[in-house]
Amino acid sequence: MVEFQTSQLDTVFHALGDATRRQMLHALADGERTVSELADPFSMSLAAASKHIKVLERAGLIRREVRGRTHHCRLVPGPLASANRWLAYYERFWTERLDTLDRLLREEDAGRLTSEREKTDDSDTDAEQPSRRRGDA
Amino acid sequence: MVEFQTSQLDTVFHALGDATRRQMLHALADGERTVSELADPFSMSLAAASKHIKVLERAGLIRREVRGRTHHCRLVPGPLASANRWLAYYERFWTERLDTLDRLLREEDAGRLTSEREKTDDSDTDAEQPSRRRGDA
Numbered sequence: 001m002v003e004f005q006t007s008q009l010d011t012v013f014h015a016l017g018d019a020t021r022r023q024m025l026h027a028l029a030d031g032e033r034t035v036s037e038l039a040d041p042f043s044m045s046l047a048a049a050s051k052h053i054k055v056l057e058r059a060g061l062i063r064r065e066v067r068g069r070t071h072h073c074r075l076v077p078g079p080l081a082s083a084n085r086w087l088a089y090y091e092r093f094w095t096e097r098l099d100t101l102d103r104l105l106r107e108e109d110a111g112r113l114t115s116e117r118e119k120t121d122d123s124d125t126d127a128e129q130p131s132r133r134r135g136d137a
Numbered sequence: 138m139v140e141f142q143t144s145q146l147d148t149v150f151h152a153l154g155d156a157t158r159r160q161m162l163h164a165l166a167d168g169e170r171t172v173s174e175l176a177d178p179f180s181m182s183l184a185a186a187s188k189h190i191k192v193l194e195r196a197g198l199i200r201r202e203v204r205g206r207t208h209h210c211r212l213v214p215g216p217l218a219s220a221n222r223w224l225a226y227y228e229r230f231w232t233e234r235l236d237t238l239d240r241l242l243r244e245e246d247a248g249r250l251t252s253e254r255e256k257t258d259d260s261d262t263d264a265e266q267p268s269r270r271r272g273d274a
Binding site for chain 1: 143144146147148149150151153154155156159162163166212214215217218220221223224225226227228230231
């Protein structure tokens, strides 16, 4: 099972390591596409596009269905979820950084609030009568 | 910028497409390792392990520091965060599935609770005196 998952992750990450293939998956996220529709945005032969599609298919990222003379492809999200699970183990590393950033911003906000409150305390009458201030202007 | 990110994702996903390299990153998640320490768990030559380390280095996933005659490696989480962000776009596909599963389980639970409540209503006295029931046994 682990062996299967390992080799699946190998083929999935390998398939994702190419911008053309990632763009094809992006197109399939909007719905089913024929092979020609998938190949269309790229300045490459249908044969070259077809090779990329085969790599995605081998990784289990897409499923191809032949209807008449047309090949229809659709996204299979499972292997992307596996890749996501693998990466999730490392999430703490960037979460820790974001937590530190968050803490610093909160501290800065708290400091700003304190100094604003001090200012408000100095000009309490003005703050209580905004209509009069508007009238003054 | 987009071009840079695209080529960075290419090298990052390519680097992740190999079980040895993923295991090396896993070891580095626990802290700094020397090149020999990273190579140690694998039945391969130091030269072969070194090639894998270079792939990780080129992808920006690890940083190597030379101290005296020893090369020390540490994990750089940024590129993993980029890969994670790319995958996050597809998260809705497996979240949708999990939401459906969650809804079905809640419906099942709700059904079970209703039938349990009906049972409790039938045997209210027993439920209120568990000690007596235990005594009976």
